[in-house]
Amino acid sequence: MTDSPQATPETSPKLRTIKSFVMRAGRMTEGQQRGLDQGLSKFGLKLEDGLQDFDAVFGRRAPRTFEIGFGMGHSLLEMAAAAPEQDFIGVEVHRPGVGALLNGLLTQNLSNVRVYSCDALEVLRNCVADNSLDRLMLFFPDPWHKARHHKRRIVQLEFAELVRQKLKVGGVLHMATDWQPYAEYMLEVMNAAPGYQNLAADGTYVPRPAERPITKFERRGERLGHGVWDLKFERQG
Template sequence: MTESYQPSSATEDKSHHREIKSFVMRAGRMTDGQQRGLDQGMPRFGLSLDATAPDFDTVFGRSAPRTLEIGFGMGQSLLEMAAAAPEQDFIGVEVHLPGVGALCSGLLAQNLSNVRVYPCDAVQVLRNCVADASLDRLLLFFPDPWHKAKHNKRRILQPAFAELVRSKLKIGGVLHMATDWAHYAEQMLEVMNEAPGYRNLSDDGSYVPHPPERPVTKFERRGERLGHGVWDLKFAREN
């Protein structure tokens, strides 16, 4: 999934401008298994945009630590995290329908009940569906780096987005990011170090070692073999 973010002011003149979403939709072939995952899994796991935030305690049937992941791709990491922590609840946001289908397939195969899925724009989900101070963690793993300098403004991690996330985290809740683009890692660090109300959880004020709770993806392993670095950042909401 690719992501970018601009505050709502970008849509003031709706006759001339279309709101920039937190993603760019890309076509992808849906396999039979992914389609079955969508057909069978979305009635059970799927959520939709609503005018008011749902009560996730009711949605999950319990009160538990809650994590939201933006852009889970094909869903393997989210599936692994949910299976490893059945005492926690997870909300995944992804617009790439083959990935949504793949995740639903995995959830059904492993009979997991602690995941719900929004096949929607992440910014809209945060604004409309997530109550303030309700998340224990928000995960942003390997967002689109928009590596050309002229496209850097499309990156999802911008000051306004950091503030939106902060409002949804509980006090002490953690924003965990990971990227394999050095320049994006530097921008993430710069934005977050300047964002009010956050504390960097790194001992030296920069990046944290690879956290054991973040699964290593095939994509990441391939990058490591090619000599690519990966940078993890964790920031906790202070106030």
């Protein structure tokens, strides 16, 4: 299933060697720089600030979604605009993407998103209280195609256990990938992870949920006959 051993108290620290990202360079547009210059102080959160009271951060108690790797932020921005009654925490290390999301928040005058620019697993461990998230989203993570690189995949038994701790009972881990072997791998990992129930009626994949926006990349893939697989697993206890 994976190159990593089963999650145990002795092996779970191995998660620390897995990163939620691959660092990429990129040019900054004027809008993205504006987002960083004007938006970080308003919407940005810092890893070093440690455990957060998100009710205090957002100034209310509301359903809370955490997204790992929001890319250029288009989907997260669309979801936040469509659900102003919900709060969203997005994590991304790609600075142009962070700037793009922040610029969008400023332009659309949204207040229900907060942003970290660092490793998402460190944020989960150190900044998010247990039993506090209603949903965690992981869309199109790097599949690390080669077998010798599978140990670098973010989806591992240790990851599933960390997420389970942070979700409320009844909270949902929602993952999506456009690479079928990775979808099968995700399904295998999650079936072995304790404390979850697959929300797919047939025990495999769910139809694309309406709340997950379709990206331009996904539309292009659909025209080329490429599939996308969505997985939803609910925390049971």
